[in-house]
Amino acid sequence: MNQFEQTLQPLAHKTLAEKLYLVRFKTDTESHLKVDPEKCKPCKDKDCIYICPAEVYKLDEKENIVISYEACLECGTCRIACEFIEWRNPKGGYGVCYRYG
Numbered sequence: 001m002n003q004f005e006q007t008l009q010p011l012a013h014k015t016l017a018e019k020l021y022l023v024r025f026k027t028d029t030e031s032h033l034k035v036d037p038e039k040c041k042p043c044k045d046k047d048c049i050y051i052c053p054a055e056v057y058k059l060d061e062k063e064n065i066v067i068s069y070e071a072c073l074e075c076g077t078c079r080i081a082c083e084f085i086e087w088r089n090p091k092g093g094y095g096v097c098y099r100y101g
């Protein structure tokens with residue numbers, strides 16, 4: 001087992017909530033993620049819902065995309081998966097902070 005695998009092994013059987021316990025956020029009042037509802041309506045696959053590791057994108061009861069930007073891990077996956085997501089880094093001092101110890 002290499003060093004990377006040794007580091008990750010204790011997290012292998014944890015739930016998403018348990019894994020995210022190690023992450024700290026300083027939440028801005030303004031979202032750093034935006035979508036255009038007009039672009040999302042005809043989108044059939046809704047990849048954003050499935051590719052985000054933090055479950056930031058969800059559908060509400062009217063099938064509109066809701067963004068829980070407070071939980072964003074800033075991994076950048078969604079900006080690659082969907083060209084219609086407006087993505088920018090959170091303002092300085094805000095966003096995610098990782099603890100490894």
Ligand code: SF4
Binds near residue numbers: 039043048065082085
């Ligand atoms: S954000 Fe992108 S992937 Fe998600 S529903 Fe809108 S268009 Fe589709």
Ligand code: SF4
Binds near residue numbers: 055076077078079
């Ligand atoms: S950057 Fe990563 S964690 Fe944040 S919304 Fe996109 S996929 Fe989810």
